[in-house]
């Protein structure tokens with residue numbers, strides 16, 4: 001099938017960004033976006049969380065919040081796809097407009113506020129794709145008006161662990177007031193105790209054990225980083241995603257920089273990589289890290305891997321460059337690994353720390 005993206009890209013870029021995103025999801029649902037069928041280079045394969053990833057490049061949460069197109073996105077060449085964030089109850093989110101492009105900066109600001117169709121709808125979609133190949137993570141959040149936010153994460157795990165390969169506990173969206181407070185010491189202890197208990201209860205009931213991953217913000221000071229490292233080590237959490245969007249507006253030029261929300265894309269790269277590097281050091285390489293934030297090239301992915309990431313994810317660059325970017329990033333990552341004499345991704349993980 002011919003690649004229509006170069007033809008439709010100028011139209012999408014002139015549309016309201018949220019409408020453009022809806023249209024993209026619709027095109028993917030109806031099979032209008034051709035798959036990239038090339039098998040991954042063997043140097044890209046990596047074992048993490050007891051899973052065998054064909055390549056380390058994943059789709060970050062937020063693109064496919066409602067699990068409408070995970071298989072179409074796996075077909076674009078991603079090594080894994082993360083759906084969500086999903087909250088127990090469906091939620092409209094903040095009033096529109098709530099998604100803003102900053103093309104000059106290759107950035108996006110969003111204040112979506114966990115707009116999603118809720119666990120029932122998402123679970124039904126995942127149920128319907130059960131047995132399909134391709135690694136899928138399920139990212140869960142809490143409803144804005146929930147009285148017990150931690151209970152929302154537990155509900156999400158109960159509902160989606162059996163339908164996914166790993167679960168992400170997203171406590172770092174800046175668009176749900178107070179959510180990031182869950183990154184504090186006492187709050188994290190309670191959150192992780194209850195989430196691990198939920199996972200253990202599923203295992204006791206006969207389900208296979210699913211990795212639990214915590215997704216953190218890039219806006220963490222030294223103490224905040226230490227608190228998280230200690231908590232995930234103490235609770236036996238399997239991994240960390242570093243990072244979500246930032247509240248920082250450093251280095252932005254476009255007029256939309258004054259919009260409220262979380263910023264992602266190229267200007268987030270340095271900050272999120274700095275936190276990633278620190279989390280690798282603080283967790284002594286004992287926790288699997290997923291690096292996200294501002295990746296738009298194979299060299300960016302490679303930098304995150306050398307800083308300590310076993311896997312990487314991206315989203316914003318996809319909105320600017322289209323789905324072919326996945327193939328380009330993988331090809332360039334292979335070249336970076338070979339240039340520096342690494343015969344696998346695993347060999348390069350944390351290379352900057354030795």
Ligand SMILES: Cc1cc2nc3c(=O)[nH]c(=O)nc-3n(C[C@H](O)[C@H](O)[C@H](O)COP(=O)(O)O)c2cc1C
Pocket residue numbers: 060061062063065084085099108110112114139170173215243244245264265266268292293294295313314315316317
């Ligand atoms: C429009 C938009 C919506 C997002 N929604 C979510 C979300 O629901 N849950 C989540 O954990 N992260 C969400 N993210 C954050 C991304 O998963 C990612 O962590 C962040 O954008 C940094 O990566 P990037 O610079 O490659 O986009 C969202 C990002 C964008 C741009």
